[in-house]
Every structure is written in structure tokens, then in C-alpha cells.
Amino acid sequence: MGSRRRDIPEINAGSMADIAFLLLVFFLVTTTMDVPNGLQVALPPMSEEPPPDSKQRKREVLEVLINAGDQLLVEGAPMSIDRLRQKAMDHLTNEGADPTLSTTSTKAVVSLKNDRGTSYDMYVQVYNELTAAYNDVRDEYSMREFGKPYTKLSPGREKEKIKQVKEKYPKKLSEAEPVSLGK
Amino acid sequence: MAKFKKDGGRATPAINTSALPDIVFMLLFFFMVATKMRDRDMKVKTAIPQATEVEKLVKKSRLNYIFVGPPKDGALGTTPRIQLDDAFASVDDIQQYITLQNSKKDEKEIPFMTTSLKADKVVKMGIVTDIKQELRKVNALKLSYSALKVSDE
Numbered sequence: 001m002g003s004r005r006r007d008i009p010e011i012n013a014g015s016m017a018d019i020a021f022l023l024l025v026f027f028l029v030t031t032t033m034d035v036p037n038g039l040q041v042a043l044p045p046m047s048e049e050p051p052p053d054s055k056q057r058k059r060e061v062l063e064v065l066i067n068a069g070d071q072l073l074v075e076g077a078p079m080s081i082d083r084l085r086q087k088a089m090d091h092l093t094n095e096g097a098d099p100t101l102s103t104t105s106t107k108a109v110v111s112l113k114n115d116r117g118t119s120y121d122m123y124v125q126v127y128n129e130l131t132a133a134y135n136d137v138r139d140e141y142s143m144r145e146f147g148k149p150y151t152k153l154s155p156g157r158e159k160e161k162i163k164q165v166k167e168k169y170p171k172k173l174s175e176a177e178p179v180s181l182g183k
Numbered sequence: 184m185a186k187f188k189k190d191g192g193r194a195t196p197a198i199n200t201s202a203l204p205d206i207v208f209m210l211l212f213f214f215m216v217a218t219k220m221r222d223r224d225m226k227v228k229t230a231i232p233q234a235t236e237v238e239k240l241v242k243k244s245r246l247n248y249i250f251v252g253p254p255k256d257g258a259l260g261t262t263p264r265i266q267l268d269d270a271f272a273s274v275d276d277i278q279q280y281i282t283l284q285n286s287k288k289d290e291k292e293i294p295f296m297t298t299s300l301k302a303d304k305v306v307k308m309g310i311v312t313d314i315k316q317e318l319r320k321v322n323a324l325k326l327s328y329s330a331l332k333v334s335d336e
Contacts, residue, residue, distance in 0.1 A: 038300075114312075121232045
């Protein structure tokens with residue numbers, strides 16, 4: 001007699017694809033590919049000493065206030081949010097032309113103050129506009145100097161150019177300590 | 184004399200599907216690796232605002248999350264609450280939470296740790312300001328206001 005080993009029947013792999021598809025669909029559905037996006041902020045370090053007196057530099061500071069009713073006050077005058085970006089850009093690129101705005105771009109500061117009752121949405125909108133103003137003036141400057149917008153400069157090869165733009169328009173966007181501005 | 188075959192005799196050969204499971208498995212593994220199962224149970228609603236100037240936060244491992252928004256459970260009212268990890272928290276817990284999270288990281292990474300603040304649109308700045316002050320106290324100075332990217336035009 002020959003060996004008594006029975007032949008193992010071949011496993012039918014035809015449904016393998018089906019099973020794999022099922023798993024695939026499950027993972028497709030559960031995957032969330034969201035990349036976290038956000039407006040980057042650098043908070044000032046906590047210090048005990050009061051901030052330096054800014055009386056003499058009043059001209060350099062563009063004051064932006066948002067009250068509890070989500071209304072905007074720029075340099076003491078009400079303004080709609082659509083015009084904020086242009087105003088901030090004017091301030092940054094003034095170079096001493098307008099006596100109410102900054103003398104040089106390197107000294108220009110934008111100060112953002114809000115009330116405790118300001119809505120987060122409004123605050124983010126305003127912050128976004130001010131960030132946009134900085135990005136726009138940097139782009140413009142970079143375009144003039146290097147023929148390329150700032151965002152397109154490569155961090156590897158064009159480090160010097162990026163540094164130069166950053167020095168020309170340093171991002172001095174200060175978020176003040178909380179105050180109560182009332183209605 | 185078989186010079187001419189019968190017309191229309193060219194039957195399409197059956198497509199070889201034996202490699203199909205391989206392809207599907209490849210895709211499957213890709214999604215398995217790319218999937219991150221939701222590890223947090225959201226207790227607050229966070230409908231984040233929209234903005235145009237958002238930047239991507241590349242390294243997810245260098246993020247701490249703080250959620251602020253009205254509770255999902257309507258019985259808890261509509262006052263915005265803070266959520267850290269899986270539970271409601273108060274402003275005083277933030278310092279401890281950030282310190283704890285940072286202690287799990289490599290020391291070299293700590294200066295690059297960013298706090299991602301996911302706050303609902305309806306949240307008032309009072310609570311956000313308090314959070315910012317707490318973050319300054321623990322020297323977690325990189326903050327990101329989480330927002331949806333919308334195009335400029």
C-alpha cells in the first residue's frame with residue numbers, strides 16, 4: 001500500500017479579495033486625514049516687570065481694539081474689518097510718509113487688544129487680517145527684491161533672503177494683556 | 184486549408200485577477216498605517232472659525248490639544264467648557280496637563296511643542312485669554328488658533 005496521507009485540498013483563495021475589500025472599506029471609512037491647520041501665535045514670555053513705557057513710540061504702534069460687541073476701533077476710529085488689512089499694510093509700509101503712521105517698518109508694531117466679551121470668531125478674523133497684512137507686505141517686498149513672493153522662497157537654499165525679508169518687516173503683532181473695554 | 188479562421192473567433196481572454204488580492208492588500212495596509220483611530224471622546228462642540236492665513240502643523244507628535252466649546256450634552260447647559268484629553272477640566276488644570284504631556288516627550292522636543300487651541304466660534308475671549316495666561320506661566324509659548332483654511336477670493 002502507498003502512503004495513507006490524504007491530499008490536502010487546495011484552499012480556495014477566490015474570496016480573499018472580497019475579505020480584503022471589506023477591510024479596506026472599513027479603514028477607508030474610519031480614516032481621518034485631516035492635517036491640523038491653524039494660525040500660529042508666539043506668546044510673550046511671562047515677566048514680572050511691567051512693559052516698557054510706550055508713550056514716545058505711540059506713532060509706531062497701530063492700535064486695534066475689539067470690544068465686547070465685536071466692533072473694531074483702529075487708532076481711535078471705528079473701522080470695518082474689510083478695511084483693516086489695507087490700514088495695517090499702510091502702517092507697515094509707511095516709512096515716515098504719513099505723520100500718524102510708523103516711521104520705519106522695522107519699528108512698526110501692531111497692538112491687538114480685546115475685551116473678555118469679544119467673540120473668538122471675531123478675534124480670529126481680526127488676527128487673520130493682521131497676519132495677512134504682514135504676509136502681503138513681505139510678499140511685495142520679496143517680489144521687488146528677488147522677483148519671487150516670500151512664501152515661495154525655499155527655506156533651504158534662500159535662507160539669507162528669508163532673513164532679509166524678516167528683518168525688513170519683523171512680525172511685531174502684540175496681543176495685549178486682557179483688559180475690559182466695555183460695550 | 185486552414186488559412187482563414189472563422190470570423191469573429193477572437194475571444195477576449197479572461198483577465199487574470201490573481202494579483203487583485205495583492206493590490207487590495209497593499210491599499211489595505213496603507214490605510215491601516217495611515218489611520219489614526221479617534222483616541223479622544225469629544226465632550227464639547229468645536230466648530231472652529233475660518234481663516235485664510237492658516238499654516239499646517241506638520242508634526243502631530245509635537246502637539247498638545249486644548250478644546251473649548253459648549254458641551255455636547257445639552258443637559259450640561261451651553262456655557263463653554265474646557266476639555267483636556269477625555270474629560271472636562273478647568274483653567275487651573277492646564278498648567279499641570281501641559282507639564283505632564285511635556286514630561287512624556289524628549290527634552291529636545293519641548294521648545295517645539297505647540298499647543299493647538301480648538302475653540303468654538305461662540306466662545307468668548309475671556310476664557311481664551313485665561314488659557315493663554317496659563318500657557319505663558321508654563322512657558323508653552325507656541326500656540327495655534329485652530330482654523331479651517333478658506334481661499335482668499
